[in-house]
Amino acid sequence: MKNTVSDDQLQKRLRADDKKALEEIYVAYKSEFINYSKRYKIETSDVLDIYQDAIIAMHQNFVMSRIELKTSTIKTYLFGIGKNKLFKRLKEKQRLLRVEVEQQKDEYTEIKLESNLPTENQLKLAKRLNEISGTCKKLLQLFYYRNLTIEEIVELTHYKDGNTVRSHKSRCLKNLKTLFKVK
Amino acid sequence: MNNEELIQDYIANRLSEKEKAKVERLLETNSGFKTAFESHKDIAVAFKVSEADKLKTYFKQLEDNPVNSTSLFNKFKYVYLAVASIIAIGFFYNSFNTVSGNELFNSNFEIYPNTYQPVTRSNESSANNDAFVAYEKNDFITAERDFETLLKTSENPNIRFYYALSLLNQSKFDLALKQFEILDGKEYDYIEESLWFSALIQVKKENDIKAKEKLNQLKILKSAFKSEERKLLLQKLNNR
Numbered sequence: 001m002k003n004t005v006s007d008d009q010l011q012k013r014l015r016a017d018d019k020k021a022l023e024e025i026y027v028a029y030k031s032e033f034i035n036y037s038k039r040y041k042i043e044t045s046d047v048l049d050i051y052q053d054a055i056i057a058m059h060q061n062f063v064m065s066r067i068e069l070k071t072s073t074i075k076t077y078l079f080g081i082g083k084n085k086l087f088k089r090l091k092e093k094q095r096l097l098r099v100e101v102e103q104q105k106d107e108y109t110e111i112k113l114e115s116n117l118p119t120e121n122q123l124k125l126a127k128r129l130n131e132i133s134g135t136c137k138k139l140l141q142l143f144y145y146r147n148l149t150i151e152e153i154v155e156l157t158h159y160k161d162g163n164t165v166r167s168h169k170s171r172c173l174k175n176l177k178t179l180f181k182v183k
Numbered sequence: 184m185n186n187e188e189l190i191q192d193y194i195a196n197r198l199s200e201k202e203k204a205k206v207e208r209l210l211e212t213n214s215g216f217k218t219a220f221e222s223h224k225d226i227a228v229a230f231k232v233s234e235a236d237k238l239k240t241y242f243k244q245l246e247d248n249p250v251n252s253t254s255l256f257n258k259f260k261y262v263y264l265a266v267a268s269i270i271a272i273g274f275f276y277n278s279f280n281t282v283s284g285n286e287l288f289n290s291n292f293e294i295y296p297n298t299y300q301p302v303t304r305s306n307e308s309s310a311n312n313d314a315f316v317a318y319e320k321n322d323f324i325t326a327e328r329d330f331e332t333l334l335k336t337s338e339n340p341n342i343r344f345y346y347a348l349s350l351l352n353q354s355k356f357d358l359a360l361k362q363f364e365i366l367d368g369k370e371y372d373y374i375e376e377s378l379w380f381s382a383l384i385q386v387k388k389e390n391d392i393k394a395k396e397k398l399n400q401l402k403i404l405k406s407a408f409k410s411e412e413r414k415l416l417l418q419k420l421n422n423r
Contacts, residue, residue: 026242056239060231065195118232122232123232126229129229129230134406138408144226145230145234178300
């Protein structure tokens with residue numbers, strides 16, 4: 001399926017971690033996803049939870065891996081991720097057999113994104129992130145979460161050059177690591 | 184390109200096949216590089232977890248406060264309500280504008296924690312440590328003295344920020360503001376925080392124009408720091 005201009009623009013906004021774009025997508029496809037999931041007989045509250053997880057996983061893949069969808073749309077991508085999460089939930093509830101039968105009629109291809117559970121250390125580190133300064137958190141987020149290059153960070157922020165970004169990042173990282181060790 | 188940037192390019196899929204192979208070889212043969220790679224990944228996952236939590240909370244809030252108006256009637260109904268509210272709010276503010284700078288300051292100010300140097304009580308006492316120990320104990324008189332001593336021997340903008348806070352936490356507003364002004368234009372870890380506290384001091388001093396300038400500077404930086412509080416404060420200042 002070829003993408004429309006607005007789909008391409010939305011993708012671009014997602015890559016730039018634009019939360020408003022994410023909200024637009026969330027609202028636009030929520031009812032359709034809930035209707036789609038009815039064939040799997042899952043509680044609506046569970047479906048909403050799955051939909052939110054799918055939206056978040058999709059968004060983070062745009063932000064962190066900076067993906068560009070060439071042959072599918074945001075909707076088919078989102079529903080593919082959502083479908084995988086629906087199956088996962090059904091498997092947990094041991095209702096897989098019926099799912100495999102239903103799957104044949106489906107128009108969405110299941111998409112599995114990497115979903116290793118975070119380690120204990122990574123979870124602890126996530127908590128420490130709230131304890132560093134806002135300026136440091138933002139800089140580290142641009143580098144480690146959004147995977148922006150040093151040059152891109154210079155363009156997007158007030159730092160005067162790449163060396164300033166590098167030295168500031170190194171100081172912030174040291175600070176984070178010290179916090180992690182101490183607590 | 185340093186190792187950190189090489190690892191980032193590898194994770195972001197920006198490397199050629201040859202460069203990728205080089206990274207994979209390093210991962211197998213160089214333990215230091217492997218440790219750096221794991222550490223990079225840990226931080227990335229930590230951000231992923233933290234951001235996912237924030238988004239999940241955001242969507243839950245969105246579900247708790249749904250906007251379901253799709254019909255034209257409903258849309259216009261909300262326009263009428265909005266217009267009526269604006270008139271009512273305008274009337275309210277013109278008639279009963281009693282929100283003082285002092286009240287705005289008090290409702291927004293909270294003591295900023297020590298995020299610069301974690302206090303390590305088991306370690307040997309150092310001047311740095313003593314200053315932050317005092318700060319964490321809310322003993323701002325001692326903290327002010329100790330930070331001032333530290334600044335005499337070396338200029339560290341992060342220390343100056345905590346010196347300014349020690350003054351601010353004792354309600355020495357003009358002295359704190361002076362320190363924040365010295366920090367203007369410097370590169371350090373608390374640029375956004377300094378702008379926020381400078382804005383609050385200006386609010387307290389009823390210098391709304393200067394306060395708005397500081398808040399707008401934060402907006403230009405696309406800072407996420409106190410984003411909701413900033414928006415509300417700016418609205419209140421604009422309505423004064």
